[in-house]
Amino acid sequence: MSSTLLTGDAATWRHRRTGVKWGLYAADVLPLWVAEMDAEPCEPVVDAVTAAMRRGDTGYPLGDEFVEAGAAYAADTWSWTIDRHRSSPVADVMIGLSELVRLVTDPGGPVVVSSPVYNAFFDFVDMTGRRVLDAPLTPAGRLDAEVLDRAFGEARAGGGRGSHALHGPAYLLCNPQNPTGTVHTREELESLAALAARHDVTVIADEIHAPIVHDGTFTPYLTVEGGERGVSLLSASKAWNLAGLKAALVVRGAESPAGARLHEVHTHGASHVGQIAAIAAWTRGRDWLAGVTAEIDANRNLLARLLSQHLPSIGYAVPAATYLAWLDCRALGLGDDPAAVFRERGQVAFSPGPSFGESGRGFVRVNLATSPAIITEAVDRMAGAVA
Known part of the structure; x- marks a missing residue:
């Protein structure tokens, strides 16, 4: 090769x-x-994008085929059955994540992360007017259940605005982990889901690196027991090097407080050509x-x-x-x-x-x-x- x-x-x-x-x-x-x-x-991505440009297919996206292709890839790769009715396109993972943070947390409320973690998390939490609460990984780069329990308790106790609070805290999961490259196990994710349920914390999983795993097995967060209360974001952008072709997929768990759909306007930022590229990557790449x-x-x-x-x-x-x-x-x-x-x-x-x-x-x-x-x-x- x-x-x-x-x-x-x-x-x-x-x-x-x-x-x-x-x-x-x-x-x-x-x-x-x-x-x-x-x-x-x-090459399949090049062919698909070139063909779209030549036929002038550069308008607004419909999104249905994009969702279908993402769901088919998840089913084939991880045996994950995605509910298409609870899935929708967004511009990219971080735009989708920030809108979800706004949807499920209160202004000024806490968003828990486990450092070291993707550096954009800090900037996007700040942009949404929320505040970061750190629950660091262990020295070996694993999720620390005791640290998460304390952080979730602290977030729940001081995260709202008294009786005026409408929503609870969120936790941003990086799965697989950036920058450490850790692959979270099913047992670790189930422990996280149990802690999130106990403290009424919404888990928002950035799973953009999921297609590139060398050791171990990637487990989608929404597939673990208790994960149905969370939300996942997927994209072809990292694995197929398509960061400049904007398109990502939000998948909401069956019991997610994010509801059945984000507002329809949040689908507008996803590029039609970006969706065409992702479909080609997932299906032929x-x-x-x-x-x-x-x-x-x-x-x-x-x-x-x-x-x-x-x-x-x-x-x-x-x-x-x-x-x-x-x-x-x-x-x-x-x-x-x-x-x-x-x-x-x-x-x-x-x-x-x-x-x-x-x-x-x-x-x-x-x-x-x-x-x-x-x-x-x-x-x-x-x-x-x-x-």
């Missing part, structure tokens, strides 16, 4: 990309930060995904070998899912934000650990969806930066 991920050098690849990943920093900086792939496109997942698998193990040879003091647990790596750089003595040091001294850009929450201080997040040569050069630059 030919390579899907980048094979040329960074200079060659940079000229093929005009987006933020390759454009934000100077030309001498290797970009291994934002979560998009350096990959050749999925599975061979492409299998190929790129195998290459990411090789890269996650390559990084482990390189770090053991050149930077053995960095802590690295090989991620069980996603194409992201979470590196513990605290032993290097580079302060709270080692990404700044690596960028300034080594000309390699990673995502700063502190942006993922307090427990991210001293860490960096690395994007593995690039060429082995670039990963090798990045580690060389890191070693040179701390020599």
